[in-house]
Amino acid sequence: MSQPTGACPHAWRHQQQHRGRMWATSRAFRRQLVLLRSLLPSPPSPPPYSFPSVAGRFFAPSCSSPSSTPSGSIRASHAMAGSAVYEADAEAVVRRITPPLDRSRHKGQAGKIAVIGGCREYTGAPYFAAISALKVGADLSHVFCTKDAATVIKSYSPELIVHPILEESYSDCVSNIMKHARQANIPTVVDGDGLFLITNNLGLVEGNPFAILTPNVYEYKRLVQKVLNCDVNEETAAEQLTLLCQKIGGVTIMRKGKADVISDGKTVTQVSTFGSPRRCGGQGDILSGSVAVFTSWARHFIMSNEEPKEKRVNPMTLGCIAGSLLLRKAASLAFEKSKRSTVTTDIIEFLGKSLEDICPAEH
Protein backbone atom coordinates (compact mmCIF):
# COMPACT_ATOMS: atom_id res chain seq x y z
CA MET A 1 0.00 0.00 0.00
CA SER A 2 1.27 3.45 -0.86
CA GLN A 3 0.47 6.68 0.98
CA PRO A 4 -0.48 10.05 -0.56
CA THR A 5 2.48 12.39 -0.40
CA GLY A 6 1.47 15.63 1.32
CA ALA A 7 -1.36 18.03 0.54
CA CYS A 8 -0.08 19.40 -2.78
CA PRO A 9 -2.79 18.99 -5.48
CA HIS A 10 -0.18 18.08 -8.12
CA ALA A 11 1.32 15.44 -5.90
CA TRP A 12 -2.21 14.16 -5.35
CA ARG A 13 -2.91 13.92 -9.10
CA HIS A 14 0.40 12.10 -9.60
CA GLN A 15 -0.35 9.88 -6.69
CA GLN A 16 -3.82 9.12 -8.07
CA GLN A 17 -2.32 7.66 -11.21
CA HIS A 18 -0.03 5.31 -9.33
CA ARG A 19 -2.06 4.27 -6.34
CA GLY A 20 -2.43 0.59 -5.50
CA ARG A 21 -5.88 -0.86 -6.06
CA MET A 22 -6.63 -1.67 -2.42
CA TRP A 23 -5.48 1.70 -1.19
CA ALA A 24 -7.40 3.44 -3.97
CA THR A 25 -10.62 1.80 -2.91
CA SER A 26 -10.05 2.26 0.81
CA ARG A 27 -12.25 4.68 2.70
CA ALA A 28 -9.24 6.31 4.37
CA PHE A 29 -7.88 7.21 0.95
CA ARG A 30 -11.28 8.63 -0.10
CA ARG A 31 -11.34 10.77 3.05
CA GLN A 32 -7.95 12.21 2.19
CA LEU A 33 -9.13 12.93 -1.35
CA VAL A 34 -12.14 14.85 -0.08
CA LEU A 35 -9.83 16.97 2.06
CA LEU A 36 -7.41 17.53 -0.82
CA ARG A 37 -10.16 18.32 -3.31
CA SER A 38 -11.49 21.03 -1.04
CA LEU A 39 -8.11 22.76 -1.47
CA LEU A 40 -8.37 22.70 -5.26
CA PRO A 41 -10.33 25.17 -7.37
CA SER A 42 -13.44 23.65 -9.00
CA PRO A 43 -12.55 22.07 -12.35
CA PRO A 44 -13.87 24.01 -15.37
CA SER A 45 -17.30 22.93 -16.61
CA PRO A 46 -17.18 20.64 -19.62
CA PRO A 47 -18.53 22.16 -22.85
CA PRO A 48 -22.28 21.69 -23.29
CA TYR A 49 -23.20 18.85 -25.60
CA SER A 50 -26.34 18.11 -27.53
CA PHE A 51 -27.58 14.96 -29.14
CA PRO A 52 -29.73 14.62 -32.23
CA SER A 53 -32.94 12.64 -32.05
CA VAL A 54 -34.63 10.20 -34.39
CA ALA A 55 -37.89 8.30 -34.05
CA GLY A 56 -38.24 4.68 -33.04
CA ARG A 57 -40.09 2.23 -30.80
CA PHE A 58 -40.61 3.73 -27.34
CA PHE A 59 -38.65 6.67 -28.65
CA ALA A 60 -39.88 9.80 -30.44
CA PRO A 61 -38.38 12.96 -31.87
CA SER A 62 -38.10 15.59 -29.20
CA CYS A 63 -40.08 18.84 -29.55
CA SER A 64 -39.41 20.43 -26.19
CA SER A 65 -35.82 19.40 -25.61
CA PRO A 66 -33.72 22.46 -24.79
CA SER A 67 -30.64 20.55 -25.90
CA SER A 68 -31.84 19.26 -29.26
CA THR A 69 -30.89 21.01 -32.46
CA PRO A 70 -33.72 23.09 -33.96
CA SER A 71 -33.19 21.84 -37.49
CA GLY A 72 -34.52 18.41 -38.35
CA SER A 73 -32.16 18.06 -41.27
CA ILE A 74 -29.11 18.77 -39.13
CA ARG A 75 -30.37 16.20 -36.69
CA ALA A 76 -30.78 13.56 -39.36
CA SER A 77 -27.38 14.05 -40.96
CA HIS A 78 -25.69 14.17 -37.56
CA ALA A 79 -27.45 10.94 -36.66
CA MET A 80 -26.24 9.28 -39.85
CA ALA A 81 -22.66 10.34 -39.24
CA GLY A 82 -22.31 8.17 -36.15
CA SER A 83 -24.39 6.41 -33.51
CA ALA A 84 -28.00 7.58 -33.71
CA VAL A 85 -29.32 9.03 -30.47
CA TYR A 86 -33.01 8.59 -29.78
CA GLU A 87 -34.98 11.00 -27.61
CA ALA A 88 -37.00 8.64 -25.49
CA ASP A 89 -40.77 8.93 -25.36
CA ALA A 90 -40.18 8.66 -21.65
CA GLU A 91 -43.81 9.21 -20.58
CA ALA A 92 -44.88 6.26 -22.72
CA VAL A 93 -42.17 4.15 -21.12
CA VAL A 94 -43.30 5.07 -17.59
CA ARG A 95 -46.93 4.35 -18.49
CA ARG A 96 -46.15 0.95 -19.94
CA ILE A 97 -43.84 -0.45 -17.32
CA THR A 98 -45.53 0.83 -14.15
CA PRO A 99 -47.63 -2.06 -12.82
CA PRO A 100 -51.27 -1.49 -11.83
CA LEU A 101 -52.06 -1.46 -8.10
CA ASP A 102 -53.47 -4.95 -8.08
CA ARG A 103 -55.41 -5.87 -4.91
CA SER A 104 -54.39 -9.49 -5.13
CA ARG A 105 -50.69 -8.74 -4.76
CA HIS A 106 -48.82 -9.09 -1.52
CA LYS A 107 -45.96 -7.19 0.09
CA GLY A 108 -42.78 -7.39 -1.92
CA GLN A 109 -44.32 -8.06 -5.31
CA ALA A 110 -43.97 -4.42 -6.37
CA GLY A 111 -40.28 -4.56 -5.56
CA LYS A 112 -37.68 -5.01 -2.83
CA ILE A 113 -34.64 -2.78 -2.99
CA ALA A 114 -31.31 -3.08 -1.18
CA VAL A 115 -29.10 -0.01 -0.93
CA ILE A 116 -25.49 -0.78 0.01
CA GLY A 117 -23.84 2.36 1.33
CA GLY A 118 -23.68 4.84 4.14
CA CYS A 119 -20.77 5.56 6.45
CA ARG A 120 -19.56 8.14 8.95
CA GLU A 121 -19.52 11.02 6.42
CA TYR A 122 -22.35 10.15 4.07
CA THR A 123 -25.73 9.27 5.48
CA GLY A 124 -27.77 11.36 3.05
CA ALA A 125 -26.94 9.51 -0.17
CA PRO A 126 -28.18 6.03 0.85
CA TYR A 127 -31.21 7.57 2.52
CA PHE A 128 -32.16 9.52 -0.63
CA ALA A 129 -31.81 6.42 -2.80
CA ALA A 130 -33.72 4.14 -0.44
CA ILE A 131 -36.59 6.52 0.32
CA SER A 132 -36.93 7.39 -3.39
CA ALA A 133 -37.36 3.69 -4.17
CA LEU A 134 -40.24 3.54 -1.69
CA LYS A 135 -41.84 6.76 -2.94
CA VAL A 136 -41.74 5.50 -6.52
CA GLY A 137 -43.57 2.36 -5.45
CA ALA A 138 -41.29 -0.40 -4.13
CA ASP A 139 -42.76 -2.27 -1.17
CA LEU A 140 -39.58 -2.72 0.85
CA SER A 141 -36.37 -0.74 0.99
CA HIS A 142 -33.35 -2.00 2.94
CA VAL A 143 -30.16 -0.08 3.66
CA PHE A 144 -26.93 -1.97 4.44
CA CYS A 145 -24.47 0.47 6.03
CA THR A 146 -21.83 0.88 8.73
CA LYS A 147 -22.75 0.96 12.40
CA ASP A 148 -21.94 4.67 12.62
CA ALA A 149 -24.45 5.49 9.91
CA ALA A 150 -27.30 3.17 10.88
CA THR A 151 -28.94 5.11 13.71
CA VAL A 152 -28.67 8.32 11.75
CA ILE A 153 -30.31 6.85 8.65
CA LYS A 154 -32.98 5.13 10.71
CA SER A 155 -33.82 8.42 12.38
CA TYR A 156 -34.52 10.04 9.02
CA SER A 157 -37.32 7.60 8.36
CA PRO A 158 -39.04 4.68 10.09
CA GLU A 159 -39.99 3.33 6.65
CA LEU A 160 -36.49 2.07 5.94
CA ILE A 161 -35.09 -1.21 7.19
CA VAL A 162 -31.53 -0.45 8.21
CA HIS A 163 -28.85 -3.11 8.74
CA PRO A 164 -25.65 -1.92 10.51
CA ILE A 165 -23.49 -4.71 9.13
CA LEU A 166 -20.76 -3.16 7.00
CA GLU A 167 -17.25 -2.54 8.23
CA GLU A 168 -15.59 0.84 7.61
CA SER A 169 -13.49 -0.60 4.77
CA TYR A 170 -16.22 -2.49 3.00
CA SER A 171 -14.93 -2.82 -0.58
CA ASP A 172 -14.43 -6.63 -0.30
CA CYS A 173 -17.91 -7.08 1.09
CA VAL A 174 -19.51 -4.96 -1.66
CA SER A 175 -17.52 -6.88 -4.27
CA ASN A 176 -18.97 -10.14 -2.96
CA ILE A 177 -22.50 -8.76 -2.92
CA MET A 178 -22.07 -7.72 -6.55
CA LYS A 179 -20.85 -11.21 -7.48
CA HIS A 180 -23.84 -12.86 -5.76
CA ALA A 181 -26.30 -10.43 -7.37
CA ARG A 182 -24.83 -11.25 -10.73
CA GLN A 183 -25.15 -15.01 -10.19
CA ALA A 184 -28.78 -14.50 -9.22
CA ASN A 185 -29.47 -12.21 -12.24
CA ILE A 186 -30.50 -9.37 -9.96
CA PRO A 187 -30.22 -5.94 -11.58
CA THR A 188 -27.60 -3.80 -9.85
CA VAL A 189 -27.35 -0.03 -10.11
CA VAL A 190 -23.78 1.12 -9.48
CA ASP A 191 -23.42 4.75 -8.42
CA GLY A 192 -21.20 7.04 -6.32
CA ASP A 193 -18.48 5.16 -4.45
CA GLY A 194 -19.57 1.96 -6.20
CA LEU A 195 -18.35 3.52 -9.44
CA PHE A 196 -15.05 4.31 -7.80
CA LEU A 197 -14.80 0.65 -6.78
CA ILE A 198 -15.65 -0.79 -10.20
CA THR A 199 -13.46 1.68 -12.10
CA ASN A 200 -10.56 0.13 -10.21
CA ASN A 201 -11.90 -3.41 -10.56
CA LEU A 202 -13.77 -3.72 -13.84
CA GLY A 203 -14.11 -7.48 -13.47
CA LEU A 204 -16.95 -6.81 -11.01
CA VAL A 205 -19.26 -5.70 -13.83
CA GLU A 206 -17.61 -7.02 -17.00
CA GLY A 207 -20.09 -8.98 -19.08
CA ASN A 208 -22.97 -8.39 -16.63
CA PRO A 209 -26.10 -7.44 -18.61
CA PHE A 210 -27.90 -6.68 -15.34
CA ALA A 211 -25.44 -3.98 -14.28
CA ILE A 212 -26.39 -0.32 -14.71
CA LEU A 213 -23.73 2.33 -14.17
CA THR A 214 -24.93 5.88 -13.49
CA PRO A 215 -21.83 8.13 -13.62
CA ASN A 216 -21.92 11.89 -13.18
CA VAL A 217 -19.54 14.08 -15.14
CA TYR A 218 -16.45 13.24 -13.06
CA GLU A 219 -17.27 9.58 -12.61
CA TYR A 220 -17.76 9.28 -16.38
CA LYS A 221 -14.45 10.96 -17.06
CA ARG A 222 -12.66 8.52 -14.77
CA LEU A 223 -14.36 5.53 -16.43
CA VAL A 224 -13.49 6.69 -19.95
CA GLN A 225 -9.88 7.32 -18.97
CA LYS A 226 -9.58 3.92 -17.36
CA VAL A 227 -11.42 1.81 -19.94
CA LEU A 228 -10.78 3.64 -23.22
CA ASN A 229 -7.47 5.14 -22.22
CA CYS A 230 -8.40 8.58 -23.58
CA ASP A 231 -10.30 11.70 -22.57
CA VAL A 232 -14.01 12.37 -22.98
CA ASN A 233 -14.70 13.66 -26.48
CA GLU A 234 -17.95 15.60 -26.78
CA GLU A 235 -17.87 15.52 -30.58
CA THR A 236 -18.09 11.74 -30.62
CA ALA A 237 -19.99 11.47 -27.36
CA ALA A 238 -22.53 8.88 -28.52
CA GLU A 239 -19.94 6.63 -30.14
CA GLN A 240 -17.70 6.91 -27.10
CA LEU A 241 -20.53 5.94 -24.76
CA THR A 242 -21.43 2.97 -26.98
CA LEU A 243 -17.81 1.84 -27.10
CA LEU A 244 -17.48 2.16 -23.34
CA CYS A 245 -20.46 -0.19 -22.82
CA GLN A 246 -19.05 -2.64 -25.35
CA LYS A 247 -15.57 -2.62 -23.82
CA ILE A 248 -16.94 -3.25 -20.35
CA GLY A 249 -19.10 -5.90 -21.92
CA GLY A 250 -22.88 -5.78 -21.97
CA VAL A 251 -23.49 -3.26 -19.17
CA THR A 252 -25.91 -0.34 -19.44
CA ILE A 253 -24.53 3.12 -18.75
CA MET A 254 -26.53 6.27 -18.06
CA ARG A 255 -24.29 9.31 -18.39
CA LYS A 256 -25.89 12.01 -16.26
CA GLY A 257 -25.92 15.66 -17.22
CA LYS A 258 -27.97 18.25 -19.08
CA ALA A 259 -29.43 15.26 -20.91
CA ASP A 260 -29.20 11.82 -19.36
CA VAL A 261 -27.75 9.65 -22.11
CA ILE A 262 -28.25 5.90 -21.95
CA SER A 263 -26.56 3.10 -23.86
CA ASP A 264 -26.36 -0.66 -23.64
CA GLY A 265 -23.69 -0.86 -26.31
CA LYS A 266 -26.28 -1.20 -29.08
CA THR A 267 -28.58 1.82 -28.94
CA VAL A 268 -28.15 5.29 -27.49
CA THR A 269 -31.16 7.03 -25.97
CA GLN A 270 -31.52 10.27 -24.11
CA VAL A 271 -33.93 11.99 -21.78
CA SER A 272 -33.63 15.75 -21.95
CA THR A 273 -36.92 16.95 -20.44
CA PHE A 274 -35.96 20.02 -18.43
CA GLY A 275 -35.88 19.46 -14.67
CA SER A 276 -34.52 22.26 -12.54
CA PRO A 277 -31.69 24.78 -12.70
CA ARG A 278 -30.76 23.90 -9.11
CA ARG A 279 -27.82 21.49 -8.92
CA CYS A 280 -28.11 20.57 -5.23
CA GLY A 281 -26.32 17.35 -4.25
CA GLY A 282 -28.43 14.22 -3.94
CA GLN A 283 -30.35 14.29 -7.24
CA GLY A 284 -28.20 11.45 -8.57
CA ASP A 285 -29.11 9.45 -5.48
CA ILE A 286 -32.84 9.92 -6.13
CA LEU A 287 -32.14 8.75 -9.65
CA SER A 288 -30.37 5.55 -8.60
CA GLY A 289 -33.22 4.53 -6.25
CA SER A 290 -35.85 5.28 -8.91
CA VAL A 291 -33.94 3.46 -11.66
CA ALA A 292 -33.69 0.36 -9.46
CA VAL A 293 -37.48 0.21 -9.05
CA PHE A 294 -38.33 0.96 -12.68
CA THR A 295 -35.80 -1.62 -13.91
CA SER A 296 -37.42 -4.29 -11.80
CA TRP A 297 -40.85 -3.32 -13.17
CA ALA A 298 -39.52 -3.18 -16.73
CA ARG A 299 -38.21 -6.75 -16.45
CA HIS A 300 -41.59 -8.00 -15.32
CA PHE A 301 -43.30 -6.05 -18.08
CA ILE A 302 -41.00 -7.41 -20.78
CA MET A 303 -41.16 -11.00 -19.51
CA SER A 304 -44.94 -11.01 -19.21
CA ASN A 305 -45.44 -9.63 -22.71
CA GLU A 306 -44.05 -12.63 -24.50
CA GLU A 307 -42.45 -10.69 -27.32
CA PRO A 308 -39.90 -12.61 -29.39
CA LYS A 309 -36.45 -12.22 -27.86
CA GLU A 310 -35.04 -10.23 -30.78
CA LYS A 311 -37.83 -7.63 -30.47
CA ARG A 312 -37.45 -7.10 -26.74
CA VAL A 313 -36.24 -3.71 -25.54
CA ASN A 314 -33.53 -3.88 -22.89
CA PRO A 315 -35.33 -3.48 -19.53
CA MET A 316 -32.23 -1.77 -18.08
CA THR A 317 -32.61 0.96 -20.71
CA LEU A 318 -36.33 1.33 -19.94
CA GLY A 319 -35.59 1.59 -16.21
CA CYS A 320 -33.05 4.34 -16.82
CA ILE A 321 -35.42 6.28 -19.08
CA ALA A 322 -38.27 6.10 -16.59
CA GLY A 323 -36.09 7.01 -13.59
CA SER A 324 -34.59 9.96 -15.41
CA LEU A 325 -37.96 11.37 -16.45
CA LEU A 326 -39.47 11.01 -13.00
CA LEU A 327 -36.55 12.75 -11.32
CA ARG A 328 -36.68 15.59 -13.84
CA LYS A 329 -40.46 16.06 -13.44
CA ALA A 330 -40.17 16.04 -9.65
CA ALA A 331 -37.24 18.48 -9.76
CA SER A 332 -39.29 20.80 -11.97
CA LEU A 333 -42.30 20.77 -9.60
CA ALA A 334 -40.05 21.24 -6.56
CA PHE A 335 -38.33 24.20 -8.20
CA GLU A 336 -41.68 25.79 -9.07
CA LYS A 337 -42.50 25.70 -5.37
CA SER A 338 -39.20 26.37 -3.63
CA LYS A 339 -37.13 28.20 -6.25
CA ARG A 340 -33.57 28.89 -5.05
CA SER A 341 -34.08 27.05 -1.79
CA THR A 342 -34.97 23.76 -3.54
CA VAL A 343 -33.13 20.85 -1.95
CA THR A 344 -33.19 17.11 -2.54
CA THR A 345 -35.83 16.46 0.13
CA ASP A 346 -38.19 18.86 -1.70
CA ILE A 347 -37.69 16.90 -4.92
CA ILE A 348 -38.40 13.57 -3.21
CA GLU A 349 -41.72 14.99 -2.00
CA PHE A 350 -42.79 15.44 -5.62
CA LEU A 351 -41.92 11.94 -6.87
CA GLY A 352 -45.45 10.75 -6.07
CA LYS A 353 -47.23 13.58 -7.87
CA SER A 354 -44.93 13.26 -10.87
CA LEU A 355 -45.77 9.59 -11.27
CA GLU A 356 -49.46 10.25 -10.62
CA ASP A 357 -49.55 12.90 -13.38
CA ILE A 358 -48.23 10.37 -15.90
CA CYS A 359 -49.80 7.23 -14.62
CA PRO A 360 -52.73 7.72 -12.21
CA ALA A 361 -53.26 5.09 -9.52
CA GLU A 362 -56.63 3.40 -9.83
CA HIS A 363 -58.87 2.78 -6.86
Ligand SMILES: NC(=O)C1=CN([C@@H]2O[C@H](COP(=O)(O)OP(=O)(O)OC[C@H]3O[C@@H](n4cnc5c(N)ncnc54)[C@H](O)[C@@H]3O)[C@@H](O)[C@H]2O)[C@@H](O)CC1
Ligand atom coordinates in the same frame (compact mmCIF):
# COMPACT_ATOMS: atom_id res chain seq x y z
N1 LIG B 1 -26.10 14.13 1.38
C1 LIG B 1 -25.22 13.18 1.11
O1 LIG B 1 -24.83 12.37 1.96
C2 LIG B 1 -24.68 13.08 -0.28
C3 LIG B 1 -23.58 12.28 -0.48
N2 LIG B 1 -23.05 12.08 -1.70
C4 LIG B 1 -21.88 11.20 -1.75
O2 LIG B 1 -20.74 12.01 -1.80
C5 LIG B 1 -19.68 11.25 -2.32
C6 LIG B 1 -19.00 12.05 -3.39
O3 LIG B 1 -19.94 12.24 -4.45
P1 LIG B 1 -19.68 13.28 -5.62
O4 LIG B 1 -20.71 13.09 -6.62
O5 LIG B 1 -19.56 14.66 -5.06
O6 LIG B 1 -18.27 12.71 -6.09
P2 LIG B 1 -17.30 13.14 -7.25
O7 LIG B 1 -16.12 12.26 -7.13
O8 LIG B 1 -18.00 13.14 -8.55
O9 LIG B 1 -16.89 14.63 -7.00
C7 LIG B 1 -16.56 15.16 -5.76
C8 LIG B 1 -16.08 16.60 -5.97
O10 LIG B 1 -14.69 16.53 -6.22
C9 LIG B 1 -14.35 17.31 -7.32
N3 LIG B 1 -13.56 16.47 -8.22
C10 LIG B 1 -13.86 15.26 -8.68
N4 LIG B 1 -12.89 14.78 -9.45
C11 LIG B 1 -11.93 15.73 -9.48
C12 LIG B 1 -10.67 15.84 -10.11
N5 LIG B 1 -10.15 14.86 -10.87
N6 LIG B 1 -9.96 16.97 -9.95
C13 LIG B 1 -10.44 17.95 -9.19
N7 LIG B 1 -11.62 17.91 -8.55
C14 LIG B 1 -12.36 16.82 -8.70
C15 LIG B 1 -15.62 17.78 -7.99
O11 LIG B 1 -15.60 19.20 -8.03
C16 LIG B 1 -16.76 17.27 -7.14
O12 LIG B 1 -17.57 18.32 -6.69
C17 LIG B 1 -20.27 9.92 -2.82
O13 LIG B 1 -20.05 8.94 -1.86
C18 LIG B 1 -21.74 10.27 -2.91
O14 LIG B 1 -22.58 9.14 -2.83
C19 LIG B 1 -23.61 12.65 -2.91
O15 LIG B 1 -24.41 11.62 -3.47
C20 LIG B 1 -24.45 13.90 -2.62
C21 LIG B 1 -25.33 13.80 -1.41
Ligand SMILES: Nc1ncnc2c1ncn2[C@@H]1O[C@H](COP(=O)(O)OP(=O)(O)OP(=O)(O)O)[C@@H](O)[C@H]1O
Ligand atom coordinates in the same frame (compact mmCIF):
# COMPACT_ATOMS: atom_id res chain seq x y z
N1 LIG C 1 -26.33 20.36 -16.44
C1 LIG C 1 -27.50 19.85 -16.09
N2 LIG C 1 -28.67 20.40 -16.54
C2 LIG C 1 -29.84 19.89 -16.19
N3 LIG C 1 -30.01 18.83 -15.37
C3 LIG C 1 -28.89 18.25 -14.88
C4 LIG C 1 -27.59 18.72 -15.22
N4 LIG C 1 -26.69 17.95 -14.57
C5 LIG C 1 -27.39 17.04 -13.88
N5 LIG C 1 -28.72 17.22 -14.05
C6 LIG C 1 -29.81 16.44 -13.44
O1 LIG C 1 -29.39 15.95 -12.19
C7 LIG C 1 -29.42 14.53 -12.18
C8 LIG C 1 -28.28 14.00 -11.36
O2 LIG C 1 -27.06 14.32 -12.01
P1 LIG C 1 -25.79 14.79 -11.21
O3 LIG C 1 -24.74 15.07 -12.20
O4 LIG C 1 -26.15 15.86 -10.24
O5 LIG C 1 -25.48 13.44 -10.40
P2 LIG C 1 -24.56 13.23 -9.13
O6 LIG C 1 -23.40 14.19 -9.14
O7 LIG C 1 -24.26 11.80 -9.06
O8 LIG C 1 -25.57 13.60 -7.95
P3 LIG C 1 -25.39 13.35 -6.38
O9 LIG C 1 -25.19 14.70 -5.79
O10 LIG C 1 -26.65 12.71 -5.94
O11 LIG C 1 -24.20 12.45 -6.20
C9 LIG C 1 -29.40 14.12 -13.64
O12 LIG C 1 -30.06 12.89 -13.82
C10 LIG C 1 -30.17 15.26 -14.30
O13 LIG C 1 -31.55 15.04 -14.22
Ligand SMILES: [Mg+2]
Ligand atom coordinates in the same frame (compact mmCIF):
# COMPACT_ATOMS: atom_id res chain seq x y z
MG1 LIG D 1 -23.57 10.81 -7.26
